[in-house]
Amino acid sequence: MSTSAWCRALVLLLAALPAAAQExxxxxxxxxxxxxxxxxxxxxxxxxxxxxxxxVLWERRVGEAGKSCADCHGAVSEMRGVAxxxxxxxxxxxxxxxxxxxxxxxRTDFQGAPALAPESDALLGITALVGLQSRGMPVAVxxxxxxxxxxARGEAFFRLRQGQLNLSCAxxxxxxxxxxxxxxxxxxxxxxxYPIYRLEWQGMGSLHRRLRACLVGVRxxxxxxxxxxxxxxxxxxxxxxxxxxxxxxxVRP
Amino acid sequence: xxxxxxxxxxxxxxxxxxxxxxxPEEVEALVRAITGGVPARPGRVKLDVPExxxxxxTVGLTVSLGEDVPKDAVLTDIHVFADGNPRPGVVHFRFxxxxxxxxxATRVRLATSQTVTAVAVFADGxxxxxQVGVLVTWSACLD
Amino acid sequence: xxxKPLLSVPRExxxxxxxxxxxxxxxxxxxxxxxxxxxxxxxxxxxHTFECSVDGEEVFAARLEPAIxxxxxxxxSARLERSxxxxxxxxxxxxxxxxxxxxxxxx
Numbered sequence: 246m247s248t249s250a251w252c253r254a255l256v257l258l259l260a261a262l263p264a265a266a267q268e269x270x271x272x273x274x275x276x277x278x279x280x281x282x283x284x285x286x287x288x289x290x291x292x293x294x295x296x297x298x299x300x301v302l303w304e305r306r307v308g309e310a311g312k313s314c315a316d317c318h319g320a321v322s323e324m325r326g327v328a329x330x331x332x333x334x335x336x337x338x339x340x341x342x343x344x345x346x347x348x349x350x351x352r353t354d355f356q357g358a359p360a361l362a363p364e365s366d367a368l369l370g371i372t373a374l375v376g377l378q379s380r381g382m383p384v385a386v387x388x389x390x391x392x393x394x395x396x397a398r399g400e401a402f403f404r405l406r407q408g409q410l411n412l413s414c415a416x417x418x419x420x421x422x423x424x425x426x427x428x429x430x431x432x433x434x435x436x437x438x439y440p441i442y443r444l445e446w447q448g449m450g451s452l453h454r455r456l457r458a459c460l461v462g463v464r465x466x467x468x469x470x471x472x473x474x475x476x477x478x479x480x481x482x483x484x485x486x487x488x489x490x491x492x493x494x495x496v497r498p
Numbered sequence: 499x500x501x502x503x504x505x506x507x508x509x510x511x512x513x514x515x516x517x518x519x520x521x522p523e524e525v526e527a528l529v530r531a532i533t534g535g536v537p538a539r540p541g542r543v544k545l546d547v548p549e550x551x552x553x554x555x556t557v558g559l560t561v562s563l564g565e566d567v568p569k570d571a572v573l574t575d576i577h578v579f580a581d582g583n584p585r586p587g588v589v590h591f592r593f594x595x596x597x598x599x600x601x602x603a604t605r606v607r608l609a610t611s612q613t614v615t616a617v618a619v620f621a622d623g624x625x626x627x628x629q630v631g632v633l634v635t636w637s638a639c640l641d
Numbered sequence: 642x643x644x645k646p647l648l649s650v651p652r653e654x655x656x657x658x659x660x661x662x663x664x665x666x667x668x669x670x671x672x673x674x675x676x677x678x679x680x681x682x683x684x685x686x687x688x689h690t691f692e693c694s695v696d697g698e699e700v701f702a703a704r705l706e707p708a709i710x711x712x713x714x715x716x717x718s719a720r721l722e723r724s725x726x727x728x729x730x731x732x733x734x735x736x737x738x739x740x741x742x743x744x745x746x747x748x
Contacts, residue, residue, distance in 0.1 A: 277548075277550075277552045278548075279551070279552065279556075279557070279558055280552065282558070283556075283558075288647055288649050289665070289714065291665060291711075291712040294647060294665065294667045294712065297645055366644075429552055429635065444552075444555045445553060445555065447555055447556070447710070447711035447712075448711070498553040555711070556710040580708060583708050584672075584674050584707075585707065587706040587708070588709070589705055589706060589708070590703065590704040591702070591703050591717075592702040592703070593701060594694070594698065594699025594700050594701060595699060596694075596698050596699065596719055596721060597700055597718065597720065598659025598661075598718030598719045599659045601717070602701070602715070602716065602718075603714075603715070603716040603717075604703075604709060604710075604713070604714055604715050604716070605709070605710040605713070605714045606708050606709060606710055607707075607709070607710050608708075
């Protein structure tokens with residue numbers, strides 16, 4: 246299908262549909278049986294190759310402090326519940342901090358080691374491992390107090406029509422969610438499985454990488470990794486996904 | 499990066515071939531090379547692969563034996579071919595003395611909609627085949 | 642970092658009763674059909690050979706082509722009469738050879 250065919254299909258779909266509120270549904274539910282089966286079985290889910298790497302890193306002493314994550318935090322199971330309430334508005338920093346960024350704070354400030362590179366196997370592995378500890382728990386981020394403004398900024402971005410296709414996230418993920426487009430269902434766009442193993446990537450990636458794909462998709466400028474607005478958007482997505490179960494590490498087509 | 503868009507790409511865009519795709523004749527020739535010239539008979543072997551695939555990068559595939567296999571028949575090899583991939587060969591399994599249930603599962607790449615063929619070879623030299631036509635749909639929102 | 646495969650093999654089995662072996666390996670299975678950003682062909686790098694044996698006796702082997710998906714996954718079955726050491730071994734296009742050993746007790 247060409248881009249123009251895509252656009253026509255989208256516009257037709259948008260015109261035909263009332264903007265009905267939908268019940269929250271994970272991207273897992275919109276994926277096909279094969280993808281779901283891969284996520285259901287840890288031995289079949291390639292993301293667990295990264296989780297294994299995360300386990301090694303958790304125990305490894307690094308940096309000037311010569312300390313491992315385990316030296317300070319104990320067993321990784323102590324991280325249960327943490328990923329379910331990330332990202333989090335950090336009052337001291339005056340911005341939203343994602344789990345990736347939080348891990349890197351420990352790397353640089355507490356371990357005296359270089360930050361783990363974005364999308365590196367190491368960072369994906371450690372965040373997948375920490376996320377896994379919250380698997381099955383409901384997503385529950387803090388949205389009140391100082392976080393409220395960040396959530397509002399994230400939501401405004403979500404509703405903003407942008408890019409050459411002049412589409413908002415909301416148009417696809419609120420209005421069109423559940424519709425089939427070119428053979429695959431449009432999901433509601435929830436962050437509850439990240440980092441994920443994506444068949445399209447033939448590898449593992451963060452939520453940022455996924456969002457980048459959507460923004461590039463509508464031919465808008467992707468958000469930079471350190472852009473505070475990216476944190477706002479990720480916080481809004483988590484707030485929007487409240488109550489859905491953490492699936493990390495998920496599998497998506 | 500920026501030029502990439504919702505232009506829908508093949509689910510298995512990653513393996514879009516530099517040259518042409520395999521042809522059904524090539525698969526036929528490869529099967530004939532295994533059977534010694536005679537066509538493989540349909541039956542005895544069962545190929546399980548979804549008929550509708552969301553993303554051709556990773557497609558689950560299982561080969562097992564059917565109920566019509568005589569008790570004393572010993573499976574030695576299974577070959578899998580795909581006539582729409584850049585190269586027709588997918589995998590060749592060999593079953594040794596310590597093999598258990600004659601069944602194997604893996605994940606394959608399918609570049610496009612096509613026919614997948616499994617050929618089972620038994621110790622008595624007989625060859626049996628099963629085929630599945632697979633429809634590969636596209637995945638959107640690529641980067 | 643050398644990444645261990647995900648491996649599922651029972652440590653104890655019953656004599657003559659088939660059991661399942663599953664393995665998932667961290668490998669790109671680069672097809673050799675792709676081009677990089679500047680149009681150059683990305684060299685093929687796949688695991689082409691996989692073998693499983695117990696004390697030298699063959700269980701299962703596979704000859705893989707580029708059509709096997711990234712992070713190759715194999716599930717097959719074995720049957721033992723005697724305890725032994727299962728050897729799983731694979732080799733890629735760079736000649737990198739990896740192996741795993743599992744002691745299996747027949748009870």
